[in-house]
Amino acid sequence: MSSKSPEERVKQTAAYYVKAWGENPLPATVLATLITAQHMRPFRLLPMLFPPVLLFSSYMNIAGYKVDSAGTTAAWSAIYWLLAGRRKQGIYSKFGTRGLIRGATLGLCAANVVGGGWAWMMGRRKEEDAN
Structure with missing residues (x-):
């Protein structure tokens, strides 16, 4: 059970x-995996160049x-x-396996930009909090 009361859990916006x-390490790892799956062959x-930076x-x-980490993930995403987004894709190729992976990659990029950007803007470093 959670130590928080129901009222405190509702206040989480x-x-x-x-x-x-944005503060989770998993989205950057999954994005690196999806990018590698698309661009390794050929x-x-x-x-x-993106997967090593994301990892x-x-x-x-x-x-x-x-x-x-949140700022780095947001920027590189x-x-x-x-x-x-500059690469054009035909309507029929959007619904194949490669198109679905590409769509998931771009969706995850957008989520990383929003989440990582917000965590970077609102985050505080431990050294700054000590002063």
Whole structure:
């Protein structure tokens, strides 16, 4: 059971959930996996620069740098979202396996931009809180 009363659980707003998404290391890892699945075969160099940075962002999060990790994930997700959005896709190819993975990747990028950006803007570092 949760130690919070029902009234306290109701007070958790959407901003709380958005910040929790941004401070979670899993979305960056899943995004790196989806990008790798799309661009490994055939290998394309530019999109494959994103997974190592996103995996490093997950590592930073686990190491305790949640605010910095959220900002890194949001920034690199936004850059990938802009680059991938420039590629045109036919109507029939949107509903195949590659199209569904691409749609999931772009949707996850958008969620990371919102969640990571919010966590980065509203987050506080431990050193700043001590002063």
